[in-house]
Amino acid sequence: MNDEKYVIGSGSFRLLIGDLYDLYCYHFSSTRRLAEAADEKALLKIQKSVSGYERRMKRLCRRWGLPTDDTPWAYDTMEKSIRERMLHE
DSSP states (O other): OOOOOOEEOHHHHHHHHHHHHHHHHHHHHHHHHHHHOOSHHHHHHHHHHTTTHHHHHHHHHHHHTOOOSSOOOOHHHHHHHHHHHHEEO
16 A cells, blocks of 8 residues: 655645535536436426536546546546646655
8 A cells, every 4th residue: 555645735625625516516416406307398408407518527627637538537547637736745
């Protein structure tokens, strides 16, 4: 196990926490709205409101230093990008 210590600058930390909070709220808001949808009209309304998710995710990827093209990435890529972008060793 790697026991290195890292410090995230206060500005970067606040941005990261803000982004994570936005993702959390967006996910649970969408989930709640889907669960409460009673008919096809309600589902179409939800579909229209979440249609901009690609733009939102590309903006987040740019802020975190992640690839913004359609290539798949995993946990290790995210960890590396956040280290390079936000951590001060």
